[in-house]
Amino acid sequence: MSKDLYCRHNRQVLECPECMRLLPVSVWHELSWEGRTLAPNTYYVTMLTSCPLLQYWDVKKPEVAKDTVEGAWAKKRGYYLHYFDKAFGWHELSVHSIVKYRSQELLVLGRIDAYNPQLQTLYEIKTTAWASWQLEKRKSIPRKYDIQQVQCYATMLKAYRLPVKRLVLVYIDYLEICPIEVKFENRTAWIRQRVLSLHNGITRDKPPEPETSWFCTKCPYLSICSAGREYVQALNHKK
Numbered sequence: 546m547s548k549d550l551y552c553r554h555n556r557q558v559l560e561c562p563e564c565m566r567l568l569p570v571s572v573w574h575e576l577s578w579e580g581r582t583l584a585p586n587t588y589y590v591t592m593l594t595s596c597p598l599l600q601y602w603d604v605k606k607p608e609v610a611k612d613t614v615e616g617a618w619a620k621k622r623g624y625y626l627h628y629f630d631k632a633f634g635w636h637e638l639s640v641h642s643i644v645k646y647r648s649q650e651l652l653v654l655g656r657i658d659a660y661n662p663q664l665q666t667l668y669e670i671k672t673t674a675w676a677s678w679q680l681e682k683r684k685s686i687p688r689k690y691d692i693q694q695v696q697c698y699a700t701m702l703k704a705y706r707l708p709v710k711r712l713v714l715v716y717i718d719y720l721e722i723c724p725i726e727v728k729f730e731n732r733t734a735w736i737r738q739r740v741l742s743l744h745n746g747i748t749r750d751k752p753p754e755p756e757t758s759w760f761c762t763k764c765p766y767l768s769i770c771s772a773g774r775e776y777v778q779a780l781n782h783k784k
């Protein structure tokens with residue numbers, strides 16, 4: 546499935562002469578390509594570690610989304626950076642767990658960036674900008690959702706009886722590599738609660754509560770989210 550992406554010139558990128566002039570169309574097609582189509586009752590961990598209302602609208606109202614080149618790049622650059630894993634001899638690992646709910650089985654999927662069995666360490670790589678400034682001055686990393694994500698992966702790995710002693714979030718930008726150790730927290734109950742809340746929202750057509758964060762400024766559903774717009778306005782006011 547391909548999505549229309551808006552570029553920084555506020556046009557659809559495939560119709561923007563500026564964007565099309567210097568790069569081949571294949572680049573924009575690749576960025577516009579949205580490969581993920583999920584089977585019913587299936588959820589990625591990353592759907593649980595983000596705003597539930599956004600995830601709900603992704604299923605219910607994808608046509609409203611204003612997808613941008615910037616957003617597509619933010620989503621995909623982590624995937625492209627899997628060459629980084631390979632360069633370090635790391636390998637991706639897929640994990641899953643089942644949440645039983647009444648007569649149904651809900652499947653939770655995770656893709657771990659890297660697991661080193663010798664060091665019993667799990668790594669999750671995140672791209673960002675100004676990593677050490679964010680860490681030391683702004684205190685905006687590690688982000689709550691990133692911590693939850695790596696804790697979910699560790700919880701899922703432990704269910705396979707694989708030892709996990711250390712959890713490391715690796716924030717990388719074009720200047721630096723900032724590894725941050727995260728404490729383990731058993732997320733079993735949390736995963737269940739997040740999955741059920743999203744699942745019930747989707748199946749009963751009841752939008753979950755919004756969770757505002759820095760991400761609202763980039764959210765493709767900002768135009769229909771009053772909580773997000775209020776949050777962004779307040780942020781702009783502070784500047």
Ligand code: SF4
Binds near residue numbers: 757760764766773774
């Ligand atoms: S604007 Fe913010 S609160 Fe609203 S759906 Fe998007 S991420 Fe969630």
Ligand SMILES: [Zn+2]
Binds near residue numbers: 552554561565
């Ligand atoms: Zn453009």
